[in-house]
Amino acid sequence: MFIKRLTIFCFLLSASFAQAEIMSEQPQQSVRVYINSAHLETPSGDRAQHYGASLLYGAPVPDFYGFEHFTSFGLLMNLNPDTTKKSGEVNILEHFYSLSAYLRFDFVKLFRFSALVGPGLLLARTNYNVLNTVATHTEISTLLSGGLAIDYAITEQWEFGWLFQVQYRLAYQKLDWYNGLGVSFNF
């Protein structure tokens, strides 16, 4: 519900900036911050929803091995703590923090459409509280991530956008997806 309301608010906000600034077709160094909703695949095949944040840093790559369509590369960080109480006496919270390196392809037509793909690492921290017995387990594993972003220029430096990501946890063969809204600042 929160995400739906936020989506409506943000679209209204972006509509108010309909006098669009010219969006640069040239890749720029940028920092993006998104509020995300993570839909994590559970052992039963259902999805657990965690809220969190995504942070992206991007830098231009003018000539990436001569393949001009990869316009930038960067780092993508997802922070998704688990805040869902499971039951009164058996609670296991599985917090996910991931860091991926990505290559990004951009296409600009009023909006900036970006596709990004890359490998990453997942730090999963599990907090156990089972009948008052407390323990913690931390594990690093690998993932592959891909995403689609649509951004709209509010000013020359500020953009507003939507980011959809999928992440595949290789070790556990689970596919998660993330849906985020946020802003980016171009240097």
Place this chain on the structure above:
Amino acid sequence: MPHFLSLSLVCLLSSCGASTIPAGPIRARVVTADAQGFYPNKVVEFKYLQDVRHVDGVIAVMRGQSVLNLDAPDSDQISGDPNKIFVKNGSQVHTDTFVDQHNVINAKNFDSLAMLSTYYAFEQIVDFWITNYDFTLQEIGKFNIYYDPQVQTKVDSATATITQRLNASYFPGLGDLFVWKTSRLEDIPFKMNPAVLGHEFGHKIFDIRFAHKSANFVYGQGASVNSLIQLKGINEGLADFMSWLFIQNVTLFTRSLDVEAFQDRIVPVAWTSASLLKDPSICVGSFYCKGSVLNSALHELSLAQNMSPLKVGTAMLQALPKFASDWQRYLSSDNFDYFYLLNRIANELAGNEKTLACTIFKKWFDDSINQAGLAKCL
């Protein structure tokens, strides 16, 4: 950046994060309980589980993402045919675990712990019935454990999918067990409570020995409304008694949900069949309340001098096929009641044991119909 990329590459190549399940007996940490209470993270050895990842083994397999069709006609519901009962019959589950330095498997998240704990509880329960009451794996059969299933129904032209919580259940005819999604209101999740799972498996035992695994036997032969209500109560009372036979603790239900409906099932209950008939509001559980009278009677008989839970449990199991013939004969009667079963159980005992059983049964079932039905029970 180069360090991060190279670390990622090494991780990708070595599948870092994945644990290899050790060879030999499967040992894992689960939530379990015995007569003394619950144990967190107890290291147990599985006997029947073969595939930890998919929670599959000799006695059962776990299935996720199943959707029951609430709109299926009664004839389909009792058919025992999964294609008629489910919109979606579910798929394999995939637990997330890691192996610690003691070669013990640990769950990485709530669902994985719940799946392993549920399976272990059913292993213990199946083993209990095989060891003590001569059941065989063939007789019980491999069953499905549906994990967090959903229910689908159509409201006008819209399809609604409902997530049921606060329950576990047995599906007669299908012969499978359902562990519904955990609610925050549950203290110890139902799916990790062996007493609750023992109760549900009690329905399976009843289904095997009374109904010969056929839901049609109960629901498809034109039973009167009264007969069905009495049989439901008997089924619930016996399931509670079978749970107690297994775990030997009458209060474990309330560790999951400490509500009046469960408190009313702690035996011995404070009412008899006559006082319940006179004032049904003394208990909140509908037909469960009379079932708890049956459980109280069997419980008292089990703890009586020179008696034992094993003796009473054996008499009950031997009585069930004979009670089934009573059901077939009298199911359309408006006076069908517990005395048919009580007489059959008493008849499985001899001499003083039978006299004691009759005395206890008459004490608990003091309403006029059951008193008349038990008149020849000496």
